[in-house]
Amino acid sequence: MVMRSRSVNAAAACLGIGVLLIGVAGCGGGGGNNAAGQNTSGRGPITYVQGKDNNNVVRPTIDKWNADHPNEKVTFKEQSDSADAQHDDLVQHFQAKDANYDVVDVDVVWTAEFAAKGWLQPLEGQFALDTSKLLPATVKTGTYNGKLYAAPQSSDGGLLYYRKDLVPTPPKTWDEMMSDCSIAKQNNMDCYAGQFAKYEGLTVNAAEAINTAGGVIVKSDGKTPDVNTAEANKGLTNLVTAYKNGNIPQQAITYQEEQGRQSFEAGKLLFLRNWPYVYSLATTDGSSVVKDKFGIAPLPGLNGPGASSLGGHNAAISAYSAHKATAFDFVKYLESEDRQTFNATQGSLAPVIASLYDDATLVQKLPYLPVLKTSILNAVPRPVTPFYPAVTKAVEDNAYAAIKGDKTVDQALKDMQAAIQAAGS
Amino acid sequence: MSVTSGVDTDEGRVSKAPEKSPSEPRRNASLRKGEGRRAIFLILPTLVLLAVVIGYPVVKAIIMSFQKDPGLDKSTGLFVSGGNAGFSNYTHWLLQRCGEASCPPGTLGSQFWDSVTTTFFFTAVTVVVEVCLGMWMAIVMNRAFRGRGLLRASVLVPWAIPTAVTAKLWFFIFAYDGIANHLLGTHILWTGDEWASRFAVIIADVWKTTPFIALLILAGLQVIPGDIYEAARVDGASAWQRFTRVTLPLVRPALMVAVLFRVLDVLRIYDLPAILTNGGGGTGHATTTLSILVVDQIRQGFNSAAALSTLTFLLIFLVAFIFVRFLGAHVVQTQQSQQKGGAA
Numbered sequence: 137m138v139m140r141s142r143s144v145n146a147a148a149a150c151l152g153i154g155v156l157l158i159g160v161a162g163c164g165g166g167g168g169n170n171a172a173g174q175n176t177s178g179r180g181p182i183t184y185v186q187g188k189d190n191n192n193v194v195r196p197t198i199d200k201w202n203a204d205h206p207n208e209k210v211t212f213k214e215q216s217d218s219a220d221a222q223h224d225d226l227v228q229h230f231q232a233k234d235a236n237y238d239v240v241d242v243d244v245v246w247t248a249e250f251a252a253k254g255w256l257q258p259l260e261g262q263f264a265l266d267t268s269k270l271l272p273a274t275v276k277t278g279t280y281n282g283k284l285y286a287a288p289q290s291s292d293g294g295l296l297y298y299r300k301d302l303v304p305t306p307p308k309t310w311d312e313m314m315s316d317c318s319i320a321k322q323n324n325m326d327c328y329a330g331q332f333a334k335y336e337g338l339t340v341n342a343a344e345a346i347n348t349a350g351g352v353i354v355k356s357d358g359k360t361p362d363v364n365t366a367e368a369n370k371g372l373t374n375l376v377t378a379y380k381n382g383n384i385p386q387q388a389i390t391y392q393e394e395q396g397r398q399s400f401e402a403g404k405l406l407f408l409r410n411w412p413y414v415y416s417l418a419t420t421d422g423s424s425v426v427k428d429k430f431g432i433a434p435l436p437g438l439n440g441p442g443a444s445s446l447g448g449h450n451a452a453i454s455a456y457s458a459h460k461a462t463a464f465d466f467v468k469y470l471e472s473e474d475r476q477t478f479n480a481t482q483g484s485l486a487p488v489i490a491s492l493y494d495d496a497t498l499v500q501k502l503p504y505l506p507v508l509k510t511s512i513l514n515a516v517p518r519p520v521t522p523f524y525p526a527v528t529k530a531v532e533d534n535a536y537a538a539i540k541g542d543k544t545v546d547q548a549l550k551d552m553q554a555a556i557q558a559a560g561s
Numbered sequence: 562m563s564v565t566s567g568v569d570t571d572e573g574r575v576s577k578a579p580e581k582s583p584s585e586p587r588r589n590a591s592l593r594k595g596e597g598r599r600a601i602f603l604i605l606p607t608l609v610l611l612a613v614v615i616g617y618p619v620v621k622a623i624i625m626s627f628q629k630d631p632g633l634d635k636s637t638g639l640f641v642s643g644g645n646a647g648f649s650n651y652t653h654w655l656l657q658r659c660g661e662a663s664c665p666p667g668t669l670g671s672q673f674w675d676s677v678t679t680t681f682f683f684t685a686v687t688v689v690v691e692v693c694l695g696m697w698m699a700i701v702m703n704r705a706f707r708g709r710g711l712l713r714a715s716v717l718v719p720w721a722i723p724t725a726v727t728a729k730l731w732f733f734i735f736a737y738d739g740i741a742n743h744l745l746g747t748h749i750l751w752t753g754d755e756w757a758s759r760f761a762v763i764i765a766d767v768w769k770t771t772p773f774i775a776l777l778i779l780a781g782l783q784v785i786p787g788d789i790y791e792a793a794r795v796d797g798a799s800a801w802q803r804f805t806r807v808t809l810p811l812v813r814p815a816l817m818v819a820v821l822f823r824v825l826d827v828l829r830i831y832d833l834p835a836i837l838t839n840g841g842g843g844t845g846h847a848t849t850t851l852s853i854l855v856v857d858q859i860r861q862g863f864n865s866a867a868a869l870s871t872l873t874f875l876l877i878f879l880v881a882f883i884f885v886r887f888l889g890a891h892v893v894q895t896q897q898s899q900q901k902g903g904a905a
Contacts, residue, residue, distance in 0.1 A: 223860075252633065252640050281638035333752070334841035359633070387737035389753045395736065522633065522640065525860040530667040533845040537666070540753075542844045554665030559861075560633070 171233070171455040172257055178459040181209045182238035182466060185226070186449075188217040191483030201469055208462040210239075219243060230255040230454065238457040239466055241449050242286055244277035244517065245524050248358060250452065251285040252522035257453040259284040263464050265471070273515040274488045278450045280358065280520060285452060287467050288488040290479060292447030293511035294330075294344060295504060296433045297400055297408040297418070299426065306433035310348070310374055313407060313436045317383045320406040326385040328378065329396045330409035334536045337392055339518065339528045340445040341409065342535035344435060346371040347443035347516040353531060354556065358521040361556035364549045372538055372545050379539050389540060401426060409435060411447065412486060415504045434510040444515040448486065480505075486512070526559030622867045626650050630862030643864070650868035669858050672846050673869075677876070680850045682759070684827040687766045688820060694767065695774030695819070700808075702775065703782045713779075720772040728836035731765040735837070758842025762834045766827070774819045781815025782808070821884050828877045831856065851876070 186194055194212055202209045213236075215222045223246055229237045230253065242250060250256050259265045259278075265287050267275045274288035296313075298306045302323060307313035317327035330344075331337030343353055351368030354361050378384040388396070393410055397417065400408040401424040408414070415432065418424050435442035451470050453463045469475060476487040481501050486508055492498055493509035519527050530552050538548035627650070629643025649658075654673045657664045664670035702713050719727070734740050735751035742749060751761045785808065793803050831852035834840060840849035840857075849857075851873045858866040 220860075252638060253631075254639050333839070334845050335839050387748070387750060387753075390737055390750055395738075399738075522638075523861070525857075526668070529669065529857070529861075533667040536841070536845045540844075543666075551666040554662075555667030558659040558662075558665060558668050558670070 170254075172254065175458050175460050176262060177461050178457070179208055179462045180459040181211065182457065182459050182462050183211045183213050183236050184239045184241075184466065185213045185215065185229075185237050186241035187215045187219070187222045189214055190217070191485070193479050193483040193485070196482070197470070197475055197478065201466065205462075208459070208465070210466060213237070226250070230456070233456045234454075235456050235458045237454050238459060238463045240452055240454060241289065242452055244446060244448050244450060245528070247278055247286045247450055247452070248280045248520045249522045249524055251280040251283075255455055256285040257455050257457070257460060257463075259287065259453075263453070263460070265468070269490060270488050271490050271512050273446055273512055273517060274448065277446055277448070277517045277520065278452075280522070286450035287452070287471055288448065289451045289470055290448045290485040291488050291512055292411055292486050293508055293515050294340070294409050294435050294444040295412060295415075295507055295511055296435050297410060297414060297430055298433060299406055299429055300431035301429040302406060306431060307407075307436050308441075309439060310436045310442070314378065314383055316406070323406075325403070326388075326399065326405045327383045328407040328409075329384060329388040329391055329399065329405055331392055331396065332379075332384070332388050332536075332539060333390050333392050334532055335392060336528060336532075338535055339531045342372065342375070342531055343445050343516070343518055344409075344443060345375050347445075348435070348437045349374065350438070352516075354519045354521060354527070358519060359523075359560045361553045363556065364553040368549055369545055372535065372549065375535075376538055376541070376545055380541060389536075400430070412502075412504050412508055413484065416484065432504050432507045434507055434514065437514075441510050441514045444511045446512065446515045446517045448488070521560070523559045527556050530555030530559060623871055625864045626868035626871050628864045630864045646864065650865050651872065653865060654869055654872055666844075669854060669861065672849055672854060675846060676849045676851050676854045679759070679848065680828060680830070683763065683766070683830060683850065684824055686763055687770070687827055688823050690763070690767050691771045691774050691823060692816070692820060694771045695778055696816075698771065698775035699778035699782055702779050713776075716772045716775060718772075719769050722769070724769065724832045725836060727765060727769050728833045731761065731768075732837050735761045752838045753842060755843030755847040758838045758848050762837055762848050765837060766830070766833055769833075770823065770826075774823060777815055777819035777822075778812060781812040785811045817888055821881070821888075824884065825877060825881055828880060
């Protein structure tokens with residue numbers, strides 16, 4: 137009995153814990169390949185893979201394409217809503233060399249990783265894409281090692297939301313904004329918040345602070361860290377000082393996009409750094425007390441507009457696709473002015489074509505477009521590195537510790553530099 | 562209930578074993594000739610299935626853990642396979658070595674021992690609190706009173722809610738403008754401070770799993786015959802003595818099973834802290850448990866993650882072993898004495 141109960145219990149324990157291992161073993165493999173040279177002239181039905189189509193723009197887009205291309209029909213494979221789940225789904229299909237994932241929608245920060253794994257068809261030679269009309273910063277997000285691997289499809293940049301009833305002219309520089317904080321104090325409000333909880337949003341905000349002050353996180357090769365500099369120090373110090381003296385409220389360390397938005401809409405926050413999606417919500421939400429009391433401006437910088445981080449998605453062709461010629465046509469179709477306009481009006485997705493930001497009808501529909509254009513024109517993409525998960529972790533952890541005052545800025549940047557270095561080795 | 566009775570039947574079978582009747586060896590022999598082979602054939606599909614579903618991934622993970630993660634080819638910028646790693650994936654975690662140097666803050670490698678400590682801290686605190694509260698709830702539920710069925714059912718509600726939903730609920734409760742701060746009149750950063758975030762996780766976990774322990778203990782309480790209490794009362798035992806001398810020893814087998822389950826569960830905890838705090842708090846990883854670390858590492862490199870999950874596996878296995886070896890043996894003893902007592 138003693139033996140038996142032991143082994144039974146041990147087996148049960150084994151079984152349970154084994155699940156942990158199974159999760160890992162299910163995702164082995166990887167490595168280089170030369171699939172990029174194959175099927176380059178293949179035509180036929182293809183599949184387009186994207187995360188959940190919340191704004192119902194993908195289906196009409198595909199229907200229109202299918203009506204014009206009866207022999208090269210596109211099927212829509214819709215993934216889940218969660219970015220992590222989308223990433224893992226793509227990785228699994230690429231590892232299985234699945235020919236049925238022809239055109240995939242990738243987050244800007246995954247592009248380098250997928251490109252370095254050899255999963256994406258380089259957009260060169262017969263697949264060369266005309267990028268002259270596109271916003272330059274968006275093209276950078278699809279470029280790895282000097283080659284374009286993914287076509288920018290939608291973009292996103294940070295905006296400064298401010299209370300125009302309290303601050304008649306929005307601050308142009310960080311210092312101006314900090315001096316405006318006295319207005320917040322008089323009105324018993326919090327002054328400034330962004331996304332400072334420990335998650336991807338903190339990397340976005342820390343990178344903006346560093347880039348705005350003229351620093352960089354990695355050099356242009358995307359790998360070599362160069363964050364332990366006086367400029368980066370100045371940028372991060374701005375955040376640290378503001379948190380210390382209360383201009384950034386102490387609870388902002390728990391803010392993601394939504395908490396900041398709620399605080400702003402409740403009239404408790406004077407300045408908010410957030411994405412364009414807040415604009416329509418703050419105007420229409422029943423609980424918003426600032427409906428016609430807020431304005432938008434480019435992020436404050438040193439002397440002029442600050443450097444926003446870039447969001448958005450790129451469309452890429454799988455190296456394992458059997459019908460790459462069709463896939464490329466479809467990517468060009470996604471890039472077309474017609475589709476970009478449709479995405480903007482129907483789904484509020486920021487276009488990647490520069491001229492659309494000045495389109496009068498579009499601006500009427502999305503009043504934030506001119507400001508967003510300034511934001512994206514001054515934007516710096518987050519590091520385009522195949523080791524992005526490790527790099528963002530290095531930035532997040534150390535920026536978080538610095539803002540909270542657990543570490544000096546000097547130490548945080550030194551650790552950040554070392555951690556990014558370790559990530560790429 | 563089912564757990565204890567299952568063990569009891571096992572016990573019964575084994576205690577019968579020495580008194581085998583003389584005819585039994587012959588029956589066994591006949592079983593070996595024809596039925597034994599058929600039995601193997603009948604079991605074979607299950608064995609094959611287990612080997613494929615459990616054996617293969619475990620072995621594969623161990624093999625992977627001895628390979629390097631793909632590195633970049635400097636000239637092409639493409640990933641190339643990393644080759645044999647020896648024990649470097651293991652030393653990476655155990656000694657916190659990143660290449661030649663020790664892992665700088667902000668790498669997963671630097672957080673291994675911290676997350677081991679965090680995981681064990683969660684385990685110790687939640688299990689102790691849950692057992693105490695669970696015992697109290699079980700004793701209350703064991704009494705006969707009006708509405709007992711309703712109480713027993715309602716107690717199960719927290720356990721029945723999916724953990725992900727629970728975690729999100731507590732996330733809103735512990736938000737800065739949330740109910741917790743309102744009720745307490747405090748301005749605690751429940752998901753930001755080192756200890757506040759840890760206790761946020763502990764509170765949510767206790768809320769969720771105490772009913773589970775309570776029900777397991779209740780099952781144990783219900784098989785204690787009432788006449789034992791009566792006898793104790795006649796002998797002049799106080800309520801406290803009845804609890805420590807009668808209830809505790811007799812409920813111990815059920816209690817040990819409950820504790821073992823919970824310990825193994827908490828050692829693997831992922832969803833609750835992942836959703837509630839994203840592993841954050843304190844200097845950035847105050848609530849990062851081993852499983853969170855494994856999942857984070859999977860996104861950065863499978864082979865190193867395989868080594869980490871093998872380590873986690875060994876660690877949890879060790880704890881389970883210690884439990885079964887030292888405390889589990891005790892379970893059996895009490896049951897034997899209990900049965901002897903019952904027989905006499």
